[in-house]
Amino acid sequence: MSDINLTSKAPGGPMALRWTTHKNAMKLVAPNNRRKFEIIVVGTGLAGASAAASLAEMGYQVKAFCFQDSPRRAHSIAAQGGINAAKNYCNDGDSIDRLFVDTIKGGDYRAREANVYRLAEISVKIIDHCVAQGVPFAREYGGLLANRSFGGAQVSRTFYARGQTGQQLLLGAYGALERQVDSGRLRMFPRREMLDLVVADGVARGIVTRNLITGEFEVHTGHAVLLATGGYGNVFFLSTNAKGCNVTASWRAHRRGALFANPCFTQIHPTCVPVKGSYQSKLTLMSESLRNDGRVWVPKNPGDKRRPEDIPESDRDYYLERRYPSYGNLVPRDVASRAAKLMCDQGFGVGPSGLAVYLDFRDAIKRDGESTIRAKYGNLFHMYRKITDDDPYHVPMMIYPAVHYTMGGLWVDYNLESTIPGLFVLGEANFSDHGANRLGASALMQGLADGYFVIPYTVAPHLAGRKLPDINADHPACREALESAEARVKKLLSINGERTVDSFHRELGLLVWDKCGMARNDAGLRQARQRIQELREEFWSNVRVPGSGGSFNQSLEKAGRVADFLEFAELMVRDALERRESCGGHFREEFQTEDNEAKRDDDTYGYAAAWQFQGGNKDEILHKEPLEFEVAKPTQRSYK
Amino acid sequence: MKWFIEACASSIGRKVITGLTGLFLCLFLLIHLTGNLNLLGGEAKFDAYANFMHANPATPILEIGLLAGVFLHVAMALGLAMKNTSARGDSSYAMVRSKRGGDHVMSKVMVYTGLVILVFLLLHVYQMRFMKFGAAKGLCATGEPCFNSTIDVLKHAPTALFYILACVLLIPHVAHGFQSAFRSLGLHNERYNGLFNKISYGFALAVMGGFISLPVWALIKF
Amino acid sequence: MSGNLNLTLKVWRQKDAKSAGRFETYKVADISTDMSFLEMLDVLNEQLQNEGKEPVAFDHDCREGICGSCGLMINGHAHGPDRATTTCQLHMRRFHDGETIVIEPWRAKPFPVIRDLVVDRSAFDRIIQRGGYVSVNTGNAPEANSTPVPQPNQMTAMDAAACIGCGACVASCKNASAMLFVGAKVSQYAVLPQGRPERERRVLRMVAQMDEEGFGACTNTLECEAACPAGVKVSNIQRLNREYLRALFLGTGPEPSAED
Numbered sequence A: 001m002s003d004i005n006l007t008s009k010a011p012g013g014p015m016a017l018r019w020t021t022h023k024n025a026m027k028l029v030a031p032n033n034r035r036k037f038e039i040i041v042v043g044t045g046l047a048g049a050s051a052a053a054s055l056a057e058m059g060y061q062v063k064a065f066c067f068q069d070s071p072r073r074a075h076s077i078a079a080q081g082g083i084n085a086a087k088n089y090c091n092d093g094d095s096i097d098r099l100f101v102d103t104i105k106g107g108d109y110r111a112r113e114a115n116v117y118r119l120a121e122i123s124v125k126i127i128d129h130c131v132a133q134g135v136p137f138a139r140e141y142g143g144l145l146a147n148r149s150f151g152g153a154q155v156s157r158t159f160y161a162r163g164q165t166g167q168q169l170l171l172g173a174y175g176a177l178e179r180q181v182d183s184g185r186l187r188m189f190p191r192r193e194m195l196d197l198v199v200a201d202g203v204a205r206g207i208v209t210r211n212l213i214t215g216e217f218e219v220h221t222g223h224a225v226l227l228a229t230g231g232y233g234n235v236f237f238l239s240t241n242a243k244g245c246n247v248t249a250s251w252r253a254h255r256r257g258a259l260f261a262n263p264c265f266t267q268i269h270p271t272c273v274p275v276k277g278s279y280q281s282k283l284t285l286m287s288e289s290l291r292n293d294g295r296v297w298v299p300k301n302p303g304d305k306r307r308p309e310d311i312p313e314s315d316r317d318y319y320l321e322r323r324y325p326s327y328g329n330l331v332p333r334d335v336a337s338r339a340a341k342l343m344c345d346q347g348f349g350v351g352p353s354g355l356a357v358y359l360d361f362r363d364a365i366k367r368d369g370e371s372t373i374r375a376k377y378g379n380l381f382h383m384y385r386k387i388t389d390d391d392p393y394h395v396p397m398m399i400y401p402a403v404h405y406t407m408g409g410l411w412v413d414y415n416l417e418s419t420i421p422g423l424f425v426l427g428e429a430n431f432s433d434h435g436a437n438r439l440g441a442s443a444l445m446q447g448l449a450d451g452y453f454v455i456p457y458t459v460a461p462h463l464a465g466r467k468l469p470d471i472n473a474d475h476p477a478c479r480e481a482l483e484s485a486e487a488r489v490k491k492l493l494s495i496n497g498e499r500t501v502d503s504f505h506r507e508l509g510l511l512v513w514d515k516c517g518m519a520r521n522d523a524g525l526r527q528a529r530q531r532i533q534e535l536r537e538e539f540w541s542n543v544r545v546p547g548s549g550g551s552f553n554q555s556l557e558k559a560g561r562v563a564d565f566l567e568f569a570e571l572m573v574r575d576a577l578e579r580r581e582s583c584g585g586h587f588r589e590e591f592q593t594e595d596n597e598a599k600r601d602d603d604t605y606g607y608a609a610a611w612q613f614q615g616g617n618k619d620e621i622l623h624k625e626p627l628e629f630e631v632a633k634p635t636q637r638s639y640k
Numbered sequence B: 001m002k003w004f005i006e007a008c009a010s011s012i013g014r015k016v017i018t019g020l021t022g023l024f025l026c027l028f029l030l031i032h033l034t035g036n037l038n039l040l041g042g043e044a045k046f047d048a049y050a051n052f053m054h055a056n057p058a059t060p061i062l063e064i065g066l067l068a069g070v071f072l073h074v075a076m077a078l079g080l081a082m083k084n085t086s087a088r089g090d091s092s093y094a095m096v097r098s099k100r101g102g103d104h105v106m107s108k109v110m111v112y113t114g115l116v117i118l119v120f121l122l123l124h125v126y127q128m129r130f131m132k133f134g135a136a137k138g139l140c141a142t143g144e145p146c147f148n149s150t151i152d153v154l155k156h157a158p159t160a161l162f163y164i165l166a167c168v169l170l171i172p173h174v175a176h177g178f179q180s181a182f183r184s185l186g187l188h189n190e191r192y193n194g195l196f197n198k199i200s201y202g203f204a205l206a207v208m209g210g211f212i213s214l215p216v217w218a219l220i221k222f
Numbered sequence C: 001m002s003g004n005l006n007l008t009l010k011v012w013r014q015k016d017a018k019s020a021g022r023f024e025t026y027k028v029a030d031i032s033t034d035m036s037f038l039e040m041l042d043v044l045n046e047q048l049q050n051e052g053k054e055p056v057a058f059d060h061d062c063r064e065g066i067c068g069s070c071g072l073m074i075n076g077h078a079h080g081p082d083r084a085t086t087t088c089q090l091h092m093r094r095f096h097d098g099e100t101i102v103i104e105p106w107r108a109k110p111f112p113v114i115r116d117l118v119v120d121r122s123a124f125d126r127i128i129q130r131g132g133y134v135s136v137n138t139g140n141a142p143e144a145n146s147t148p149v150p151q152p153n154q155m156t157a158m159d160a161a162a163c164i165g166c167g168a169c170v171a172s173c174k175n176a177s178a179m180l181f182v183g184a185k186v187s188q189y190a191v192l193p194q195g196r197p198e199r200e201r202r203v204l205r206m207v208a209q210m211d212e213e214g215f216g217a218c219t220n221t222l223e224c225e226a227a228c229p230a231g232v233k234v235s236n237i238q239r240l241n242r243e244y245l246r247a248l249f250l251g252t253g254p255e256p257s258a259e260d
Helices: A015-025 A046-058 A096-106 A113-132 A165-183 A248-255 A288-292 A319-323 A333-345 A362-368 A370-388 A443-458 A460-465 A476-495 A501-516 A522-542 A554-578 B002-009 B011-041 B043-055 B058-088 B110-130 B147-155 B157-184 B190-221 C037-050 C122-129 C151-161 C168-172 C179-190 C193-213 C223-227 C235-250
Strands: A038-042 A061-065 A186-189 A192-200 A203-211 A217-221 A224-227 A266-272 A295-299 A357-360 A397-406 A423-425 A607-612 A621-626 C004-013 C022-032 C100-104 C113-115
Touching: A015 A096, A015 A113, A038 A046, A038 A203, A046 A061, A046 A165, A046 A186, A046 A224, A046 A443, A096 A113, A113 A443, A165 A186, A165 A443, A165 C122, A165 C151, A192 A217, A192 A248, A192 A476, A192 A554, A203 A224, A203 A476, A217 A476, A224 A248, A248 A423, A248 A554, A266 A288, A266 A333, A288 A370, A295 A319, A295 A333, A319 A333, A333 A357, A333 A397, A362 A370, A443 A460, A476 A522, A476 A554, A501 A522, A501 A554, A501 C037, A522 A554, A554 A607, B002 B011, B002 C235, B011 B043, B011 B058, B011 B147, B011 B157, B011 B190, B011 C193, B011 C235, B043 B147, B058 B110, B110 B147, B110 B157, B147 B157, B147 B190, B157 B190, B157 C235, C004 C037, C022 C037, C122 C179, C122 C193, C151 C179, C168 C179, C168 C223, C179 C193, C179 C223, C179 C235, C193 C235
Parallel strands: A038 A061, A038 A224, A061 A186, A224 A423, C004 C100
Antiparallel strands: A192 A203, A203 A217, A266 A397, A295 A357, A357 A397, A607 A621, C004 C022
């Protein structure tokens, strides 16, 4: 366990040829042999569904699992904006190289160059494939594909299907998956929660699941295990993630030996509907395109209780325009988020909670007319009104940042293989492509790249190159994993304490949001770590999980997930403590420039931090994968 | 024939057959009404019409077609109704309201109006074809002069009332069925929705009004 | 404007598919009008758990109206009284103080109850398995712009593809018909050139599966359209009928081709 070797396995040579070189050198599994291999895919979002479908098409036997009632409901479905691809259909100078550099820079130089280049290279094939699947991307009158500029990019490379791009891409992948169910090569197991990973003789060979309807535990074995189980944003309780999103599968794999990389890299999106009350269950994202026309402001006098429309120009502080005269309201996500927090912390926040800022369309409506604004943002205004009962045509919107995406995840090499042989990690669940900050419209691109065009190649060397003896549920490793999963569930049900699962989750969420959210500092992180340990202890002695294990029991599902969040949260805080620099979504208050901007320390922290589980309450061990930038040389960002 | 058997077995196929036969029966209603309106022209005109129909070699063929149409229409509709009832399952909602804002009397009562009409049809065919009703001699079915016997049936108050009731029930049946048939055939189009609805109601009212006028006329005049 | 409500809830409780269910009556107090309907149920569930009772099971996930997990019959309306709204996007300001709210699961034979308000909608997945896709293997797609798609066709396809698979159409239909769901998927591919090659096979197979699952047939009450949170139109059912007839007469059977 201790001699971890974090080599990326990415080949050298010219950046543009690396993926081709790598593919040409990889072992293959012949078509007639593929049916002998069984591959387990956990999670059916963009990455999972596309991987499961592609592998089954090739002839592998695939078993796919999701906790939702249907694979079509994975949270990829909620992505709004679009998907990037370096097609250069707009003739505005886009290229694979440019997308690559933008992504590396956007990630604040904490991603692996070779992976990012491959992502940019594959992006064009994703669009071809999705169009062939019948995904109804927006088109021009001539019938050809339309593009838009997104997230402050200088080229128009974003493909979109109204405000429902994630939905359409996922339904495409879901259709492909269901087609393979029909072919008999893919078996789908919905309403299953993965509770443990089976590692036999050092290789990932199966999973333990709980059937969420009957409560039965099941052991599923195979020749490779693919985790495409998404991010851990719900550690904050409130996020834009779906309620069911969780870290359990990743965390269980981590406990079995897979290193967890950069857990402190979380993305906070600046334009979300603010929290209304303590009952709040989730946060809703409003597309960041709103900042193209809306002006962000707070009252100049703290605690100004006047209605926003009654506050005269002289009493308003358009703080983004004031602090960043050249970018104004269009500064990147992390900068806008931190600025909003700063204003609210200083008492300038608005709304009942004081944790919101105004996003005002008054001037844009005056300039362009209401109908123009309606045409651009009508659906968003409608959604905002539905949630808040306020009409943004007349009253400024209130917005506040919220957790949106997690760049950290299980460490993987260039083959997407974790430090456990045979365990591959795809999509948001891995750490590889977005560094410390993800660009808009890149999450869909990465999920589909991993599933459609990377894993079908990179799983072969494992299957063809390793000895994988037959294994079934009687194998000691399977029995051990099963027993430990059963014991854990039994324990959760037997505590019978005083507090509900949600009350623990809310407390944990508030704690990490406060201490390990948009801004972090040494003292706060230490306090948080201490408090997380106490909370975890209390959880295991005072949680109450009603109902039985042998039936459909949503409290039990949540309890297992929150138990893992309570372990994971400590690692996230630990990672944030250890990274004594600011970069991307990770902002350490001690490390900022005179203008309150993130101050990177490339010499000391130019690595991916990969943590190794040590068992029990022992501190995890940090391993470092140095990041080298041969093509995209690091520079400091400035938006003044 | 394979396609026909397949169609009879599938929900859409059944809808289509119900719709097609329904439209065919609507056409029959129109022809039947046109013929029957001869009644208003008096004995000579009506008997001449009856005679013409009778002498026509196509009539028996049309009758068989009509019988087949009625049979298919009823069989498919009942099959659908049974399938639809079973699809809701054993438990029904404690509370159910329309979001569209309309009630669905038209659609809900199709089976019941249909069944009443079926009873009417049997009675009507029996009375007009096989039964010597009242004092007058002559059955329409045998080609004899039948004006008087027809009038006898129509002026018999209980019969006339039942005929009128059946025709009234046919109004929603035909109105919903007519536009529904176009939907089932896939011919409906958002652009013409309003027009189709108007045509359906117009057709049902006109044809049924025509039929109802006959017993009313007989009751008043004779 | 925010305020607070006291409500009486009549909620369907059912232990599992085999057990008989019944309504239970609960009171919730001090419900903010800014809450979503599901947040109100969260409050109820916290309350029940603190009383040592089992919470009410209901499906939900994204809570922003796109995943299609949630779906409740609220006072006789699928997804509650608002149009074009999922249960998770319904807010308590639509109710008034002192109101009694009846909450039931979707009811249809092909959607058996799993527990309380949770139903099994896997029938939808099985229908999709029979043809809700374009059969294209990863890797063999042509250049994306090699086939232009007229903008009106793309819009029609997108309107149909917006379906979130929640099952409100089935739940609100007196016949528990799934034709809006099936019609939307068939339509999406019928109007796109990419869907044309397997057009006949798709509609025949999907309709056959729909019938096998036990869904009813459309009788044109248009309730599905009114209940659909994604705004899918009944014109998709007409297109389904058209496509079905076309396939029937063109005679391309529903049987899988040899290489399958």
